[in-house]
Amino acid sequence: MIDRLMAIVIVSLSVMLFSCEEANHKKELTDTTQPTQSRSANISQMGGQEEVRKSDTTLSQRSRRPQQVSARTNSISNSRHNAITKAVQEVSPAVVSITVTEVVEGGRRLKFNNYYNRFFSVPVEREVSSMGSGFIISKDGLVVTNQHVANQNAKKVVVSLTNGSQYKAKVLGSDELADLSLLKIQADTTFTAAEFGNSDSVVVGEWSLAVGNPFGLFKASQPSVTVGVVSARNRDFRPDPKEPRVYLNMIQTDAAINRGNSGGPLVNSQGKVIGVNTFIFTGGTSGGNVGLGFAIPSNRVQKIIKQLSSTGEVQLGYDAGFETKQMTYNIAARYDLPAVMGLLVESVNRDGPAFEAGIVPGDIILRIGNERIQSKMHAQALLREYSEGDSMRVELVRNSKRYETKMMLRRKIKE
Template structure:
């Protein structure tokens, strides 16, 4: 017992001794800090500083590409008449107001900014310069203005629009134009290469904003919708993770050579189940843009060839139905299935419901998007050779194309 008591006492003494030693050291240290860290008194002149004259060369291929294109990028202002459904206007019409009839007319004719987007000047010819933008940027306008990169505001006129590809061409006076953009070959882009988006996100207040990303996919087929939310078909677009926001619509997507490889058109901000989505923007490929705007400049509209059928992708049909209904050989894995045939070229050529189109002019088409792409390379009146399966047997037929109907 005596030995145990000594051990315990020693342990307690050790702890107390340690505490005293630690406390003593802390006390001395605190006194030292109090004397060495006191705020000095006297003049503050020694606190002045200056900027360094060292220059860092931060020039990069991205900044060079931006400099090449930036002066050709404009903000597009959609002006519309004041909305007569505005609550103030409704109340005035019910209770009357003190304005004269001429004043009322002036008010009803007044234009206001309905929306803002972007565009890019691609051609200067004589006293005219031409701008490509999105159809939805100019849709419903009573008047249009563009704001140049230097802030100069100019009136603009619509040359032509196309709701299917969501493209439009505008014309302005060429006098203030110093730079025009050039188009690159969108078929030559590679997934993973750098892509730059230029435009006016959230409006002209942020004009000529630059964002950088990569090409996420060369050809992505997505559903398209009009302003009423109704489906208008499918579009084959470039996918990029360069930030695209409202106001970027109609602006260019460029490569590191400063060439336009696409026209920014839309972004995916949430999925069908409301899952938030980041970094999924889409641009109309430059090769399609050039084809469409050349037709708009020439004719003011697009006359597209049509087969006169409705189609679905073969991949949308179950494997059991591919065998039992379509009677397809197992070797056929891609194509476009005819679901209905209207009076027109396809019917005249002998195509029928449940025929599966797999080739156009000898080239394979794996889905409806590729079939439409092959079709739109032709003009109304052209004759194409269609390869298809009918009741499991491969056949070919010549189809003379007519103008676009309400179907493909």
């Protein structure tokens, strides 16, 4: 009996122990599954956040794209509107095309009379038209151009503006030596004027723009613009020995200057006129541009047009006090003088600067300033560089010896 009771107790204890172990095992299983669920939940939450972040980034990029494109477009637009385009906009309204009609004389050959035509011809007059450029320098319509474009011989002058307007113009004055003319537009209206720059401050290598009417292309539209740099300064030329024109201290540019550009402005990057486009050097028979264009410096232009506007011609503001003639081989042989290029002094005013400087008749003037004299016209051009009160250096030959003296320029003392 006792044995049976002991067996029952042992079985009961075993069952209880098994139940406890099973419960503990379930608890362990429950404890181990909870972290897994938590991690998956965290991963799910993180994945959602990443998706949200990606979505936000995409939306942000999309929202910024139009701004970036707009900024890029503005940058390109700003790069196109640079100093050169602004300079063109500044000066273009003042640039004009000039059409000049002149009356020239010629001979007309008679038909079916070859024998008569060998010795005679019938004089006739005919009108010839030419075109050039210019620019307005005052609100009341003063226009600067070259003398070889428009001069006192012009019968009719028509000025065309960039807005299509056309006006008649009058030649107020011209100077063949300086190759400059001043016109006045015949209209009671206000015009846009160009502004002069300081040609003495021009730097070799800076931008230069030639604006004008090459080949007569500009009639009632925008003028043509070519861009280059200032290639050199202070160039002296006498392009044609048969012509009286002498060009001193010219500005050289590689901006294309072609036929019809004459008289138009040479402009710097600020839109200010630093010269008047005048001629090109082709080096041959070609009339096209080869990279050597020349402009009369603006400071010289302003001096000339100031006199043209007041008197219609250019006069020295002082009296040098001597009369000269150009030296030739015949003169040298006749007076037993050295055959040198220069000016022979014929007479000296006793009340003038030349007499005070010790210059006497028979002297041969070789240089004025630092410039070697090429002709009497050249000397006249050099004398224009001085004003009353200036001291002018003169180099001369007397009795085959060279001397140097200085003249203090002043007005002639009236007797």
